[in-house]
Amino acid sequence: MTTSTTTTTPSRWKRLRDSYLWYSFKRDRTAQLCLAVFICLVIAAFSAPMLAPTDPYDLRHIDIMSSELPPFWIDGADERYSLGTDAQGRDLWSIILYGTRVSLLIGFGAVMLQALLGVTFGLMAGYLGGRVDAFLMRLADIQLSFSTLMVAIVVGAVVKATMGSAFYSQYAVLMLILIIGLAEWPQYARTVRASVLAEKNKEYVDAARVMGLRSKRIMFRHVLPNTLSPIFVISTVQIANAIISEAALSFLGLGMPETHPSLGSLIKSGFDYIQSGSWWITLIPGAVLVVLVLSINLLGDWLRDVMNPRLYKG
Amino acid sequence: MALLEVSQLDVRFALRQGEVRALRDVSFTLERGERLGIVGESGAGKSVAAFSLLNLIAKPGFIAGGTITFDGQTLNTMSERGLRKVRGNRISMIFQDPMMTLNPVLSIGEQMVECLKAHRRISTKEARAIALDKLRQVQIPSPETRLDQYPHELSGGMRQRIIIAIALLLDPDIIIADEPTTALDVTIQAEIMALLLELCEQHNVGLILITHDLGVVSQVTQRILVMYAGRVIEQGSTREIINDPQHPYTQGLINALPQMATPGERLNQIRGSMPSLSNLPSGCAFHPRCDFINRADGQPRPACTQQVPAFVESGNCRVACHMVAEMLEDRRLKEESP
Numbered sequence: 001m002t003t004s005t006t007t008t009t010p011s012r013w014k015r016l017r018d019s020y021l022w023y024s025f026k027r028d029r030t031a032q033l034c035l036a037v038f039i040c041l042v043i044a045a046f047s048a049p050m051l052a053p054t055d056p057y058d059l060r061h062i063d064i065m066s067s068e069l070p071p072f073w074i075d076g077a078d079e080r081y082s083l084g085t086d087a088q089g090r091d092l093w094s095i096i097l098y099g100t101r102v103s104l105l106i107g108f109g110a111v112m113l114q115a116l117l118g119v120t121f122g123l124m125a126g127y128l129g130g131r132v133d134a135f136l137m138r139l140a141d142i143q144l145s146f147s148t149l150m151v152a153i154v155v156g157a158v159v160k161a162t163m164g165s166a167f168y169s170q171y172a173v174l175m176l177i178l179i180i181g182l183a184e185w186p187q188y189a190r191t192v193r194a195s196v197l198a199e200k201n202k203e204y205v206d207a208a209r210v211m212g213l214r215s216k217r218i219m220f221r222h223v224l225p226n227t228l229s230p231i232f233v234i235s236t237v238q239i240a241n242a243i244i245s246e247a248a249l250s251f252l253g254l255g256m257p258e259t260h261p262s263l264g265s266l267i268k269s270g271f272d273y274i275q276s277g278s279w280w281i282t283l284i285p286g287a288v289l290v291v292l293v294l295s296i297n298l299l300g301d302w303l304r305d306v307m308n309p310r311l312y313k314g
Numbered sequence: 315m316a317l318l319e320v321s322q323l324d325v326r327f328a329l330r331q332g333e334v335r336a337l338r339d340v341s342f343t344l345e346r347g348e349r350l351g352i353v354g355e356s357g358a359g360k361s362v363a364a365f366s367l368l369n370l371i372a373k374p375g376f377i378a379g380g381t382i383t384f385d386g387q388t389l390n391t392m393s394e395r396g397l398r399k400v401r402g403n404r405i406s407m408i409f410q411d412p413m414m415t416l417n418p419v420l421s422i423g424e425q426m427v428e429c430l431k432a433h434r435r436i437s438t439k440e441a442r443a444i445a446l447d448k449l450r451q452v453q454i455p456s457p458e459t460r461l462d463q464y465p466h467e468l469s470g471g472m473r474q475r476i477i478i479a480i481a482l483l484l485d486p487d488i489i490i491a492d493e494p495t496t497a498l499d500v501t502i503q504a505e506i507m508a509l510l511l512e513l514c515e516q517h518n519v520g521l522i523l524i525t526h527d528l529g530v531v532s533q534v535t536q537r538i539l540v541m542y543a544g545r546v547i548e549q550g551s552t553r554e555i556i557n558d559p560q561h562p563y564t565q566g567l568i569n570a571l572p573q574m575a576t577p578g579e580r581l582n583q584i585r586g587s588m589p590s591l592s593n594l595p596s597g598c599a600f601h602p603r604c605d606f607i608n609r610a611d612g613q614p615r616p617a618c619t620q621q622v623p624a625f626v627e628s629g630n631c632r633v634a635c636h637m638v639a640e641m642l643e644d645r646r647l648k649e650e651s652p
Contacts, residue, residue, distance in 0.1 A: 129373070203414035209370055211429045211480070212401035221428070225419040 024306045031302040034295040041292055045100035052094035053080070057260065063089050068278045086266070086281045087273055088258075095261060096285055100292065102262040106176045107243040111235060113181025114242075118188020119224070119231065125189065126196025127219045137193070140186035148183040148245050152254045155179050169257040176255055180242050191234050195227035229307035236300030240293045247289055263289045316343035317385060317487060317520060318367075324379035325359075325366050334592045336362045336375065337544050344488065349514065349521040351531035351552065353567070354541035355588050360524045363541070364490045366390075367522075368401050385487070403433045406481040408510075410493040412473035416465035422476055423461030429483055448479040452509060471502035478510060488520040495530065507534060528571060532556045540564050543599040544591055550631030560633040562606045598623050598636060606637045615640070 016022055025031055044051060054061045067089040069078045078085075083092040125136040159175065160168045168175060199205065200223060208218045243263075249255035250264030251271075258269055263285045270281025325337040337359045344350050352360045365371050367382055369389055382389040389400065409415045417425060426445035427438055436444075442461065449457035452475040465473060474494065481489050494510065495503040511534050514521045523535055531538060531552065538555045540548040540563065548561040559565045566584035568574065575581045586603040589595055595602050597619040607618045617623070617636040625632045626639045 203409050203411060204417040206370070207407075207409060207415045207477075208417070210368060210401055210407040211432060212398040212403055213428070213432050214398065217428075217432070222417050222420070226417070 021306055024302075028302055030298055034298045034302070037291060037295040038299060041100060041288075041295070042104060044097060045104050048094075048097035048101050052091070052097045054091045054094045056090045056095040056098055065089065068273065068281070070278075071280050071284070083284055084278075084280050086269060087278070088269075092280065092284060095266060096263070096288055099261050099263045099266050099285060100288060102173065102256060102260065103243050103246060103264070103289070103292070106173060106180065106246045106262065107239045109173070109177035110180035110184070110242040110246070111238045113177060114185045114188050114238060115231070115235065117181070117185040119192050121185070122189035122192025123196055123219050123224060126193040127200055127215070127223060133193075136189065140189050143183070144186045146183065148180060149249070149252075149254075151183045152176075152179045152249050156254050169259070172256050172260065176246055176249065179249075180245050184238060184241065184245075187234060187238060188231070191230050192227055195230050196223055199223050199226050233300060233304045233307055236296055236303060240296040240300070243289070243293055243296075263292075315383075315386070317346045317348075318344040319383040320367070320380070321383075322380040323363070323366060323377070323382065325362055325371060325375060326378045328374040328376070329592075331592060335378075335544060336591060337366065340380070340541075340544075340546050342539050342546065342549060344520050344522065346487065347514075347518040347520055348537065349511075349523065349535040351535035351538045352522065352524045352541060353526060353528060353531055353538060355526065357543075357588050357591070358541040359544040360541055361492055362544075364407065364492050364522065364524055367490060368405060368407065369397055370401075399433070402429055402486075403484045404486050405488045405490065406484070406486045408474075408477055408481050408489060408491040408494045411497040412470050412477055413465075413497065415477055416473055418465055421462050421464050422468075426461075426480055426483060429480060433484055444483065445479070448482055449476070451482065451513065452476070452479045454479070470498055471506065474498060474502075474506050475509065478506070478513065482513060482517070482519070485517065486519060488522065489514065490522045490524070492524045493526070494523075495527070496525070503530075510534075528556070528567060540567070543589060543594060545599065545634065547600070547635070548631060548633045550629070554630050558629075560628050560631055560638050561600075561635045562604045562637065563600050566603075595619075597621050598634075604637075609640075 025035075049055070056062075066078060066081070066085055067087050069081050069085040070076055071084040071092070072079070072082050074084075081091045081093070083096070086092055086095065121136045121140070125133040155175065155178070156168065205218060205222060208222050213222075246255055246262060247264030247267065250262050251268045253268065256262040256265045258265055261269065266285035267282050267289070270278065270283075270285070273279075274282050320343070321341045323337055323340040324335070327334045327336055340359075340363060342350065352363060354360050362371065362375070366377055367389070369377065369382075369392070371377060377390050380390070384400065384405065387396070387400070389397065392400075416422070420428075423442060423445060426448070427441040430436060430441040430444055431438070434441075445461060446457055449460060454460055454472060454475050460468070460472075460476070468476070478494075481491075489510075491510065495506050498506060507530055510521070513519070521534070523531060525531055535552050538549065538552050539546050540555070540561065542563050548555060548559070548564050555564060556568065559568050563584070566582075569582040570584060572581060584603055589599060589602070597617065598604070598621075601607050601618040604618065607614050609615050615636055621636070623634040623636050623639065625634050626642055628638055628642060
């Protein structure tokens with residue numbers, strides 16, 4: 001065989017460089033800044049054991065005498081604790097790093113669980129239709145009528161009552177992933193179902209059926225990849241939401257225990273001292289939370305604009 | 315016995331307004347390697363007929379009666395599992411719009427390999443080799459590169475060639491082509507049709523060609539089925555139907571071809587439009603548009619508006635028309651009493 005044309009398949013990296021996604025990213029300062037901030041936060045959080053000067057989980061390093069020390073720019077600061085200490089004498093900088101890691105872990109974990117449940121159920125509901133659709137979507141409606149908080153209170157109470165609160169605090173991260181994941185899957189299911197309904201009447205689905213492929217294969221290999229853009233967009237929103245939900249639950253004392261604090265439980269632990277002048281215990285983790293969620297949300301906004309051609313403004 | 319035998323196929327759609335009968339009493343056969351054309355206006359039930367052959371009518375449609383026998387198996391009562399072994403493998407299908415039929419997010423090679431692997435226990439490497447061979451058969455330039463390209467990187471004609479290659483992938487017995495060239499421009503149309511014809515002849519594959527292009531049908535097929543409002547109204551050998559159409563509707567279709575018109579005059583069209591399937595006229599569904607509902611003496615023929623015409627044999631054709639039946643009857647009477 002002689003090949004007359006020499007078109008080679010471009011590599012993935014080249015394809016990304018040529019894509020509209022990259023083009024738009026290059027021109028959008030907000031998106032660049034947000035991605036940079038987000039990546040910095042993620043790297044900092046996951047290399048916490050290396051970056052943090054002390055291990056806040058190790059009780060031997062904690063000295064109650066050095067509690068409530070202010071951050072470095074205020075008089076009376078201790079140079080060992082750059083951002084000051086909390087009410088138990090833990091280094092705030094270290095504990096924020098660890099706390100961000102917990103928050104991100106729960107955020108991503110919960111969203112992965114949501115996506116797993118929501119995408120599977122949404123695909124089935126949209127593609128199979130009929131009774132399956134009716135059943136799954138009513139299930140989603142029921143799930144949505146319970147707020148995340150209610151699910152958390154009920155699950156937390158049941159687990160604490162049956163297994164003891166020591167067990168609960170040991171598996172708090174998993175518990176929160178489970179609670180937030182279960183409470184929010186309908187968001188995914190609804191989005192996926194809507195795009196599957198639009199996709200399944202396209203001819204390539206008929207063509208796949210004519211080829212004699214199984215429904216499962218058509219659903220996951222043919223329809224699902226075509227519904228990915230709304231899934232991406234909703235994922236960014238859901239990660240931000242999950243982090244906020246976790247913070248809210250922890251703030252209310254339903255989330256991470258104070259020995260393994262997340263950003264939310266840090267904010268809560270400092271809240272009692274805000275009146276006594278130790279505002280940094282609450283406000284600094286609060287600011288980190290705001291920056292984290294804001295950068296994810298702005299990235300999501302940008303992604304939605306890029307991936308939805310109907311919003312394309314030129 | 316014929317390879318494919320469809321008898322009295324009855325397909326209905328259960329809509330909110332009530333049941334709509336999309337196909338009534340459709341019967342035909344296809345021999346091994348034979349090429350059959352199904353022609354008719356939009357909405358005549360051509361595509362529904364094609365989909366029902368593979369039992370792929372989507373809800374709310376369903377097959378209400380009749381049998382589809384393929385190679386001794388009854389397709390319309392077969393399990394989904396059994397049907398999957400027939401679909402793509404022994405009967406494959408080509409759709410109208412090549413822009414829509416290929417999955418935009420999978421490369422050509424992935425789609426072809428997937429189809430092969432769904433029916434045969436072979437490795438990806440072997441499957442790619444077969445795919446490459448088929449791409450060569452459909453005369454695609456540099457087929458190796460095409461395997462890793464995505465549908466949007468190819469032109470319409472190229473995509474339709476790939477779809478033909480996919481249809482041929484498992485060496486099927488029958489290919490159903492649902493208006494395979496409608497979405498392509500005219501020069502490509504001829505190329506694609508010639509290719510399809512050549513490959514069908516080469517591999518002795520039966521072809522069911524659904525189209526409203528009588529020119530294409532006359533060149534490619536051996537027999538024709540003319541459909542109107544969900545019924546077959548005339549069937550027979552292509553040559554006879556094209557040269558000597560019996561049914562007024564078929565006559566109208568052929569007269570409407572641009573080459574039949576006098577230069578400078580308007581094209582001959584059939585007046586009116588196809589009735590809605592949910593509200594068919596009584597008797598012969600074509601009678602409101604028919605120019606022959608009056609007898610030779612100028613009186614309207616009551617049967618046309620009251621009775622659904624049955625098939626009569628006229629030469630090598632079967633025609634469902636009261637006028638033709640009457641003419642044949644007259645001729646027979648004359649011959650009997652000279």
